[in-house]
Amino acid sequence: MNAPSPPLRVLIVDDEAPARHRLRDVLADCAPDLPVDVVGEADNGRDAIEQAQRRPVDAVLLDIRMPGMDGLECAVHLNRLSAPPAIIFSTAYDAYACQAFELNAVDYLLKPVRADRLVRALSRAHRLNAAALDHLREAYPKARTHLSVSEKGRIVLIPVNDILYLKAELKYVTVRTAAREYLLEESLTRLEAEFGEIFVRIHRNCLVAGTRIREIGKLPGDEEGHFLRLDGLDERLAVSRRQYSSLRDRMRAR
Numbered sequence: 001m002n003a004p005s006p007p008l009r010v011l012i013v014d015d016e017a018p019a020r021h022r023l024r025d026v027l028a029d030c031a032p033d034l035p036v037d038v039v040g041e042a043d044n045g046r047d048a049i050e051q052a053q054r055r056p057v058d059a060v061l062l063d064i065r066m067p068g069m070d071g072l073e074c075a076v077h078l079n080r081l082s083a084p085p086a087i088i089f090s091t092a093y094d095a096y097a098c099q100a101f102e103l104n105a106v107d108y109l110l111k112p113v114r115a116d117r118l119v120r121a122l123s124r125a126h127r128l129n130a131a132a133l134d135h136l137r138e139a140y141p142k143a144r145t146h147l148s149v150s151e152k153g154r155i156v157l158i159p160v161n162d163i164l165y166l167k168a169e170l171k172y173v174t175v176r177t178a179a180r181e182y183l184l185e186e187s188l189t190r191l192e193a194e195f196g197e198i199f200v201r202i203h204r205n206c207l208v209a210g211t212r213i214r215e216i217g218k219l220p221g222d223e224e225g226h227f228l229r230l231d232g233l234d235e236r237l238a239v240s241r242r243q244y245s246s247l248r249d250r251m252r253a254r
Helices: 017-030 045-054 071-078 099-103 115-123 130-139 188-194 241-252
Strands: 008-013 036-042 059-063 086-091 108-110 146-151 154-159 163-169 172-177 181-184 199-203 206-209 213-218 226-230 233-239
Touching: 008 017, 008 045, 017 036, 017 115, 036 045, 045 059, 045 071, 045 154, 059 071, 071 086, 071 130, 071 146, 071 154, 108 115, 146 181, 163 188, 163 199, 188 199, 188 206, 199 233, 199 241, 206 226, 206 233, 213 241, 226 241, 233 241
Parallel strands: 008 036, 008 059, 059 086, 086 108
Antiparallel strands: 146 154, 163 172, 163 206, 172 181, 199 206, 213 226, 226 233
16 A cells, blocks of 8 residues: 655745635645645745745745735745745636736636635646746736845845846856845846846946946046946946946936
8 A cells, every 4th residue: 555645735825814814724625635734824925935945845825916026026036946846826817817827837726716726736736947937927027026046055035126236247147235246147138128227237247226326437547448336335337438428417317
């Protein structure tokens, strides 16, 4: 006789308490067909990431629309874990809007969630690949509130509002805050497309936080050399000749 399978460890993530309570009740109804252990609840994406790093999680029932970090962004960060959980989105979107999920073989649950549908979703829950998440974010575009990097086996979240500059160096992008640097494996071009309202290009390899520009000028004795400084940072950043005029006009318009 085969030993019974251990319960599926599930984390519930929804910013509304009644929705979390309903999912708990529906999961209890699923017990005869699929043993489940609810290992935690979170009402926001950041807490969900912290909980998933503190204890093993097999699957996350993840609401899409949440204030701040939404479910799609949370899934991107969860996917950086060394053992990423399976993701099942819960949503109030109509069936037409959910075509993006179906096209990318991503499971989702329409609210209110039914027990039979939840059992089916959990039974075939699988880890999402990066390409599927990219396509979903294109279908539901919203700039991330955080970037994330993996350090010593943990996910470190970097608030976008804390970032001073993003600089491409070889295959990495250096993310600079007032406190420290991080190395990010993402494209500078893609970051510019996502955060174009926050960061401005000053050079082919560098974006800076537009509101943090403190000083812009020319290097002494070098007619071609331009630089700028940012609030909270003494470092001089090179400005291309092409970008200098528009940056100078931006400073004057403040």
